[in-house]
Amino acid sequence: MLIAEHLSKTYETKDWNGFLKRKKTQIEAVKDVSLEMHKGQIIGLLGINGAGKTTTIKMLSTLLLPTKGHIDVDGLDGVKDSMTVKKRINMITGGERMIYWRLTARENLWYYGQLYDIDNKLLDERIQRLLDMVGLKEKQDIPVERFSKGMKQRLQIARGLINDPDYIFMDEPTLGLDASIAKELREYIRDLAFKRGKSILLTTHYINEVEELCEYVYVMDKGTVIVQGTPKALALMGMENKTLCIELHENHELLHAGLTEACMSIEKNCSIQWDSKNMTYTITSRRDLSETVTRVLLEHRASFRNFYHQEPSLEDAIIKLARRGY
Amino acid sequence: MYCRTLYATFRRNFIIQLRAYPKDFFIGNVLTAIYTAVSAFFMYHLLFKGQMKDSFAGYAGTADYVSYVIIGNCMHLLMVRTLLNVSRSLITELREGTLESLMLAPFQRVQYFMGNMLQQTVTTLGEAAVMLLVCLPFGVRFSGFNGPAALIGMMLSLASYFSLSLILAAFMLYTRDTYISQNTLFAILFLICGVTFPVQYLPEPLQWLAQGIPVTLSLELIRNSTLGGMTAVAQMGSYIRIAAMSAVYCVVGFTLIKRVESAALEKIFG
Numbered sequence: 001m002l003i004a005e006h007l008s009k010t011y012e013t014k015d016w017n018g019f020l021k022r023k024k025t026q027i028e029a030v031k032d033v034s035l036e037m038h039k040g041q042i043i044g045l046l047g048i049n050g051a052g053k054t055t056t057i058k059m060l061s062t063l064l065l066p067t068k069g070h071i072d073v074d075g076l077d078g079v080k081d082s083m084t085v086k087k088r089i090n091m092i093t094g095g096e097r098m099i100y101w102r103l104t105a106r107e108n109l110w111y112y113g114q115l116y117d118i119d120n121k122l123l124d125e126r127i128q129r130l131l132d133m134v135g136l137k138e139k140q141d142i143p144v145e146r147f148s149k150g151m152k153q154r155l156q157i158a159r160g161l162i163n164d165p166d167y168i169f170m171d172e173p174t175l176g177l178d179a180s181i182a183k184e185l186r187e188y189i190r191d192l193a194f195k196r197g198k199s200i201l202l203t204t205h206y207i208n209e210v211e212e213l214c215e216y217v218y219v220m221d222k223g224t225v226i227v228q229g230t231p232k233a234l235a236l237m238g239m240e241n242k243t244l245c246i247e248l249h250e251n252h253e254l255l256h257a258g259l260t261e262a263c264m265s266i267e268k269n270c271s272i273q274w275d276s277k278n279m280t281y282t283i284t285s286r287r288d289l290s291e292t293v294t295r296v297l298l299e300h301r302a303s304f305r306n307f308y309h310q311e312p313s314l315e316d317a318i319i320k321l322a323r324r325g326y
Numbered sequence: 327m328y329c330r331t332l333y334a335t336f337r338r339n340f341i342i343q344l345r346a347y348p349k350d351f352f353i354g355n356v357l358t359a360i361y362t363a364v365s366a367f368f369m370y371h372l373l374f375k376g377q378m379k380d381s382f383a384g385y386a387g388t389a390d391y392v393s394y395v396i397i398g399n400c401m402h403l404l405m406v407r408t409l410l411n412v413s414r415s416l417i418t419e420l421r422e423g424t425l426e427s428l429m430l431a432p433f434q435r436v437q438y439f440m441g442n443m444l445q446q447t448v449t450t451l452g453e454a455a456v457m458l459l460v461c462l463p464f465g466v467r468f469s470g471f472n473g474p475a476a477l478i479g480m481m482l483s484l485a486s487y488f489s490l491s492l493i494l495a496a497f498m499l500y501t502r503d504t505y506i507s508q509n510t511l512f513a514i515l516f517l518i519c520g521v522t523f524p525v526q527y528l529p530e531p532l533q534w535l536a537q538g539i540p541v542t543l544s545l546e547l548i549r550n551s552t553l554g555g556m557t558a559v560a561q562m563g564s565y566i567r568i569a570a571m572s573a574v575y576c577v578v579g580f581t582l583i584k585r586v587e588s589a590a591l592e593k594i595f596g
Contacts, residue, residue, distance in 0.1 A: 011592065061430060062429075062430070063426060063429055063430065063591060064591065064592060065588060065592075083432045084432075086430060086431060086432040087432055089430075090430060091426070091427075091430055093426070095423075096423070097423030097424070097426065097427075098423060098424060098426055098427035099424065099427070100338070100342065100422070100424060101422070102341070102342045102345045102346050103338065103341060103342065107338070107341060110334075111334050111335075111337075111338045112427065112431060114330045114331065114333070114334030115330075115331055115334065115428070115431035115432070115433040116431055116432065117330060117432070143345065159427065163431075
């Protein structure tokens with residue numbers, strides 16, 4: 001298990017203040033962040049740009065030293081035992097970095113394998129298995145500079161797995177990829193966690209990825225974790241109003257007055273919107289009006305195609321939670 | 327295997343160089359060295375009229391100016407390329423977007439730098455050999471060649487260039503500059519370390535400075551073993567001096583890199 005406790009990161013910047021003087025400014029990029037990663041679990045780290053997600057990942061992956069706090073990786077100290085910890089972790093980022101463009105896919109994996117001091121026989125087997133897994137076996141002897149963006153990203157994934165890490169940090173791994181390749185990558189990620197027992201920390205701006213993959217989510221804002229929980233719980237937390245949708249078979253002239261009167265009598269500030277094109281009512285209120293609406297529909301003998309509570313959206317919830325600072 | 331990072335980095339660089347720097351880069355480097363040698367040849371014959379001051383033979387240990395300059399240039403080429411390649415290795419990784427993935431791995435820094443150097447040395451020795459062959463018609467003569475002494479001198483010279491490159495690497499990584507720092511250093515080394523003339527012609531403060539840079543001693547060792555015919559035993563004192571100097575530079579270089587690395591990574595990744 002990876003446990004990060006009270007992580008903080010402060011940077012000192014120097015700006016020219018006048019002709020000769022330099023002014024020092026302290027920037028707290030991450031403040032008191034604690035999180036846990038369990039094996040076989042995908043957790044999400046969300047937040048708007050500049051929230052501190054990447055800095056947190058870089059501390060967890062030993063690239064940056066925390067100013068305060070402690071990282072424990074299976075009982076090892078993330079700072080003092082960093083050389084041992086490095087063997088158990090790896091990072092995959094979006095974009096086309098982290099691989100040598102002038103080497104072939106196989107040469108890239110071989111080089112990184114040597115840096116991780118992996119036994120040569122095991123390394124050869126692992127390279128072939130990984131290339132097979134990411135669908136690059138046929139292209140393994142072509143220099144990476146001739147690869148497409150998707151192929152480079154798949155090689156990145158193979159590179160991130162070359163040391164068979166227990167903990168994988170993925171920083172926007174599907175950034176800039178087209179929908180089909182992104183879907184393929186999400187399947188890899190799911191397999192890594194659920195079939196191979198890897199623990200994955202995922203940061204992304206694509207909320208559908210989080211809803212699809214993550215079991216648990218930490219939401220960051222201004223360097224700190226403002227809220228955490230399952231994606232469903234977070235969506236509910238961010239949802240201030242309940243939304244009821246009724247799709248009618250045909251227009252019913254008297255229904256509107258009946259619905260308005262009944263709903264307003266329970267909650268004056270509720271909103272009732274009629275979409276004549278789709279023949280749909282959308283009723284938004286703080287209280288659950290489903291019983292009242294059902295009664296009015298029956299009274300008016302209105303025939304409807306669909307009647308449902310609109311599911312809370314995680315995306316809306318994150319924006320709302322960040323806006324109100326939780 | 328103990329030296330896996332060294333071997334892997336050597337092999338990686340060799341493949342990259344074969345693919346990325348075709349023969350025109352090789353020819354370009356050789357030509358630069360040849361031009362310097364040719365200019366020395368013409369200076370000697372047209373400007374000096376084949377006559378050097380008596381003091382030159384006294385300081386240089388030979389009256390053969392052309393061979394003196396050509397050997398100086400060969401070693402300068404080796405030194406510049408070693409400094410360039412080793413010092414810039416981390417900054418090159420940063421520019422190519424591979425520094426993060428490299429730093430994620432638990433690799434040995436010494437082996438990584440030595441792998442960079444070894445590949446560069448092999449390539450540059452090839453360039454120097456071509457340069458010497460081309461310079462033969464201009465009159466380069468190894469009048470007093472002592473093989474074992476030259477070999478020891480060469481090994482110690484490479485070690486000294488490596489140690490110097492570590493300090494430059496720390497400086498480059500900290501400032502994230504490769505152009506001004508390296509070219510300033512190369513110009514200083516060319517002027518004060520005795521590449522084209524003995525350091526004794528320099529003002530006294532510059533002579534002291536030159537004696538503190540291992541390149542000066544390295545040039546002296548190679549010339550003594552190829553032109554002066556001095557044996558390894560006769561040069562033992564110089565071997566010890568250059569080894570000690572390299573050790574000091576190495577310790578300082580690695581200490582600086584260790585300190586600078588975390589600060590630089592903070593600047594880069596923060």
